[in-house]
Amino acid sequence: MRDFQYYTPTKVLFGRNTEEKTGALVKETGAKKVLIHYGTGSVIRTGLLDRVKASLEKEDIPYVLLGGVVPNPRLSKVYEGIAVCRKEKVDLILAVGGGSVIDSAKAIGYGALYDGDVWDFYCGKCKAKECLPIGVVLTLAATGSEMSSSSVITNEEGWLKRGYGSDLGRPKFAVMNPELTLTLPDYQTACGCTDILMHTMERYFTGEASMEITDSLAEGLMRTVMHNALLLKEKPYDYDARAEVMWAGSLSHNGLTGCGGDGGDWMPHKLEHELGGMFDVAHGAGLAAVWGSWARYVYRDGLTRFRSFALKVCGVKEEGSDEEIALKGILAMEQFYRAIGMPTNLRELGVEPTEDQLAEMARKCALGVGGAKGSVKVLREPDMLEILRMAL
Ligand code: NZQ
Ligand code: ZN
Numbered sequence: 001m002r003d004f005q006y007y008t009p010t011k012v013l014f015g016r017n018t019e020e021k022t023g024a025l026v027k028e029t030g031a032k033k034v035l036i037h038y039g040t041g042s043v044i045r046t047g048l049l050d051r052v053k054a055s056l057e058k059e060d061i062p063y064v065l066l067g068g069v070v071p072n073p074r075l076s077k078v079y080e081g082i083a084v085c086r087k088e089k090v091d092l093i094l095a096v097g098g099g100s101v102i103d104s105a106k107a108i109g110y111g112a113l114y115d116g117d118v119w120d121f122y123c124g125k126c127k128a129k130e131c132l133p134i135g136v137v138l139t140l141a142a143t144g145s146e147m148s149s150s151s152v153i154t155n156e157e158g159w160l161k162r163g164y165g166s167d168l169g170r171p172k173f174a175v176m177n178p179e180l181t182l183t184l185p186d187y188q189t190a191c192g193c194t195d196i197l198m199h200t201m202e203r204y205f206t207g208e209a210s211m212e213i214t215d216s217l218a219e220g221l222m223r224t225v226m227h228n229a230l231l232l233k234e235k236p237y238d239y240d241a242r243a244e245v246m247w248a249g250s251l252s253h254n255g256l257t258g259c260g261g262d263g264g265d266w267m268p269h270k271l272e273h274e275l276g277g278m279f280d281v282a283h284g285a286g287l288a289a290v291w292g293s294w295a296r297y298v299y300r301d302g303l304t305r306f307r308s309f310a311l312k313v314c315g316v317k318e319e320g321s322d323e324e325i326a327l328k329g330i331l332a333m334e335q336f337y338r339a340i341g342m343p344t345n346l347r348e349l350g351v352e353p354t355e356d357q358l359a360e361m362a363r364k365c366a367l368g369v370g371g372a373k374g375s376v377k378v379l380r381e382p383d384m385l386e387i388l389r390m391a392l
Helices: 018-029 048-058 075-088 099-112 187-205 212-234 238-252 265-281 281-312 324-339 354-369 381-390
Strands: 012-016 036-037 063-066 092-097 132-139 148-156 159-166 174-176
Touching: 012 018, 012 238, 018 048, 018 092, 018 132, 018 174, 036 075, 048 092, 048 187, 063 099, 075 099, 075 148, 099 132, 132 281, 148 265, 159 265, 159 324, 159 354, 174 238, 174 281, 187 212, 187 238, 187 265, 187 281, 212 238, 212 281, 212 324, 265 281, 265 324, 265 381, 281 324, 281 381, 354 381
Parallel strands: 012 174, 036 063, 036 092, 092 132, 132 174
Antiparallel strands: 148 159
């Protein structure tokens, strides 16, 4: 087991009606003026925004509103938020929504306290020294952004989707009421479950030999998410299944499932970010569409882990060679994706990139990771292109 730092400063309030405590949580932070940040309308339609506003009003906390965050959140909206925060002297940003809203809030938080262009952080030019405090009322179990250090923003100039990670951006608190996810379309629920699985898989599929406790947690988390994702397909209003998935989403990306590891592989994510940047696809669906091709390209370099994954997570029988077992695991995972309505290739995802577009994605991806990345297998631009071709 490698040395590690585990830092999860987010106070979590989990359960029914917890959004009513939002005002009290903001008050605890000492904030004097809040920016309520939200998406393209779901929180208005469900009445959640009104409930959150009422909760702030109950505590006499003034707020301003900024909605309109789209999936694959845009840099232009971040600039808008930075201007609002400065003009209104906002000292806490309350993200009410899914990962896109939370990520946009984090970017605004960095940018509001920085003299230069906030994109500097996302393109790797420099690191943020400060961030406005972030609070979250979560409406979609998926990205884990409610406890994670990362934020992913799309720059419309060049359609570059890039992530930035800093402990400064970890939310101060997260309100998680599983009931708030009952209004999700089935497709978004499935995308969320896929993303949650993938955050643990990215950390599980490494070149590391020994991290027994971390692996056990990871395997248990993945089994739980797969079981409940299938259950939600049949019973979308099952509170307990929603709750299991929601908590798994946070634990999957708050660092727990990577303790003692080498930081993980992350190439499926990097490839998906290019798909999201170029084709604006839902993140979870994009991940499912490339995962099988990535896995088939790299599994021989991580045979022990792919074998364990097949046996302990996918329920494959211990018959045949290690390679046969590993391949059965990859197949079982793809069957699971299909069972919850996720794509297993780009065509099923609804995009048909030309060879030029594939090459452009591979080029941008390689550039974004500084030339090479991966833990199971280090991938360079030609590998990335090959995986994208295999995913067609
Ligand atoms: O805009 P609204 O109207 O809110 O609709 C959203 C959106 O259309 C809708 N939605 C959310 N909650 C709902 C709801 N609809 C009905 N009822 C509800 N309760 O769902 C749609 C998708 O929302 P979005 O926030 O985009 O989804 P998600 O949470 O999956 O976030 C995806 C973004 O996060 C990034 C992804 O790349 C993508 O840009 N990621 C962020 C990470 C992080 N910060 O740690 C890690 C991830 O790997 C990921 O890259
Ligand atoms: Zn993800």
